[in-house]
Amino acid sequence: MPDDVFHPVDAETALAGTPPGHKDELRLWLRLLTCTNLIEAEIRRRLRTEFDTTLPRFDLLAQLERAQGGLTLGEISRRMMVTGGNVTGLATRLEEEGLVERRPDPSDRRVQRLRLTARGRRDFARQSAAHESWIAELLGGLSDRDRAALHALLGRAKASVRTGLEGSP
Numbered sequence: 221m222p223d224d225v226f227h228p229v230d231a232e233t234a235l236a237g238t239p240p241g242h243k244d245e246l247r248l249w250l251r252l253l254t255c256t257n258l259i260e261a262e263i264r265r266r267l268r269t270e271f272d273t274t275l276p277r278f279d280l281l282a283q284l285e286r287a288q289g290g291l292t293l294g295e296i297s298r299r300m301m302v303t304g305g306n307v308t309g310l311a312t313r314l315e316e317e318g319l320v321e322r323r324p325d326p327s328d329r330r331v332q333r334l335r336l337t338a339r340g341r342r343d344f345a346r347q348s349a350a351h352e353s354w355i356a357e358l359l360g361g362l363s364d365r366d367r368a369a370l371h372a373l374l375g376r377a378k379a380s381v382r383t384g385l386e387g388s389p
Contacts, residue, residue, distance in 0.1 A: 248377075252377075259355070259358055260275070262354070262358060263275060263351065263354060263355075266350070266354055267347070267351075270350060271343075271346075271347050271350070273347065276300075276302075276306070276310055277310060277313075277314065278344075278347055278351070279300055280296060280300065280307070280310055280311065280314065280320075281314070281319065281320075281336065281340060281343070281344040281347070282344070282348070283296050283299050283300060284296075284320060284334060284335060284336045284340070284344075285336060285341070285344050285348070289333065289335075290323065290333035290334055290335035291333060291334055292325070292331055292332065292333055292334070293307050293308055293311060293332070293334065296311070296334065311334055314340070315334075318337055318339050318340070319336065319337060319339060319340035319343060319344075320334050320335065320336055320337060320340050321334070321335055321337050322334055322335075323335060
């Protein structure tokens with residue numbers, strides 16, 4: 221990256237002067253958050269630049285690509301962890317563009333299921349392939365061994381978080 225590019229100070233960097241061992245859990249969480257934010261910002265930028273689309277649109281198409289029978293708006297909302305209103309507006313725009321279609325549910329005609337159109341499948345396949353290569357590029361500085369170790373450690377961290385949530389109100 222050029223030296224003249226502005227880099228905002230993230231929360232992790234702000235704690236850089238904290239003595240080792242001090243607030244280790246907080247420092248770990250901030251490192252995870254910083255990595256996530258850096259990757260997500262770059263993916264958002266590349267989706268916008270290369271496909272003139274957004275991450276929420278990509279995510280909705282990804283959910284539909286995984287569900288051969290389609291999904292209701294409520295199912296999409298739960299999977300994406302967003303409100304129904306967000307999904308409704310997004311689905312309407314994608315339908316207007318010919319990327320998704322609404323069809324009655326075979327078991328309950330009152331329910332509409334959203335599915336990818338042929339064009340939607342083609343567009344998503346291109347975006348998905350690019351997304352996969354971007355992630356590989358961004359994490360390419362890690363060796364196979366480092367990626368495996370990090371994956372295992374993050375699995376343990378995920379289990380720790382779930383265990384902590386079990387005792388939460």
